[in-house]
Amino acid sequence: MDVLIAEDDLTTQVILQTLVTAWGYRPVVTSDGREAWEVLQQPDAPKLLLLDWEMPGFSGLELCKKLAEQADENPPYIILLTSHAETDRIVEGLASGAHDFIGKPFDKAELQARLSVGRRMLEMQRKLIDAQQQLAYEATHDALTHLLNRRAVLKALQALVSKSMSEHSCMSVALVDIDHFKRINDSYGHPMGDEVLIRVAETMQTCLSADDSLGRFGGEEFLVAIDSDPDGAARLMEELRTKIAEIPFCLADQTVNVTVSAGIASLSGDDSLRLDDLLAAADRALYQAKADGRNQVVLAETDLPLL
Known part of the structure; x- marks a missing residue:
């Protein structure tokens, strides 16, 4: 000393x-x-x-x-x-x-x-x-993935929404879900499912900038608060989706590829809305990505309701 x-x-x-x-x-x-x-x-x-x-x-x-x-x-x-x-x-x-x-x-x-x-x-x-x-x-932080937990990532999202509105800039939120995750758990066991969650989380982190926030939103779902307009957010999510699909997972002596689906909703700095509305729009877009066959990124189609 x-x-x-x-x-x-x-x-x-x-x-x-x-x-x-x-x-x-x-x-x-x-x-x-x-x-x-x-x-x-x-x-x-x-x-x-x-x-x-x-x-x-x-x-x-x-x-x-x-x-x-x-x-x-x-x-x-x-x-x-x-x-x-x-x-x-x-x-x-x-x-x-x-x-x-x-x-x-x-x-x-x-x-x-x-x-x-x-x-x-x-x-x-x-x-x-x-x-x-x-x-x-x-x-x-989430104990398994070491990402922000649900409460913390929602706080980060709210901060980005507030920044967007005060600076009259655009921001986006993406909900990302691992496709057929229940099938992975059922077929290979929960330890293998945990390994998939960890690897997906690590890959997602490599795609984000310092101005973005990533958290585990629940189960196999992740939330990304993105300091970008819809086009920038879509490009980011496509890059993320592609990288995850290329990861070779060795599960029970088999090489398995995992895919994700993502739904994006964006906010213009001139808008005024509840955080719940923004998340609901992203969730609807995620549901559409799942319904259309998974392994894709969907932007929310309709304008978000203003207060």
Whole structure:
């Protein structure tokens, strides 16, 4: 773990650098508070800090205050080095954002122990952040395909609809369904069906731009929110349909090709309609693609109802 040592006294610098290196840390040494602040603005800045209370540039106390003002979900752990042992000074340092302090001259064993506490706190903080991020991911993503789940992709679709209306631009939504998926499950088993879902999802992702959103809408059905007009959406869905049809699936020692059908509905930025109407139009187009023989893309034929 990196340790930032901000200390203007050269002798103390050398002592601290030697000690923390012997204890298994990687020292990053600065001679004043302004230099320390510049180091702390880097993406890979140390999280365990030893800051001298009094030094040129910014004092350790000023650095604490500046760091406390930053919105950081993974803030550093700060130990102030100070010759001020008065209670009111210690309280001031802790109130400014420091987590701990150690007096000068310091005891080596005490310093090592306080650094160990800081390291443990940072490790627990990192684990908590990772757990929160994992929970947030699981709340918005499908466990099998790792695409957005139904709720999250509908939220992305609503955001694209709002953008289209505010910018008076076109957008489209496509509902994509794997053809004869029940037959795949019945003939080859659900594990093979899951493999088909995963491969189809991966292939679809390769076709989309950063402005598009893809999610598993339910079962073998996917929703694509497309930042494009009907023609652009149709070209995209045709590319997607063709790529999926070319995937060789090895199911029960057989090479099987899987196809999809898609229905597209589009919105002009000058329109005003409910999201349900847009989805209903795409669903009708998907139904038509199925009725016409599957493995095709159909655009919604009628204008969408305006509010």
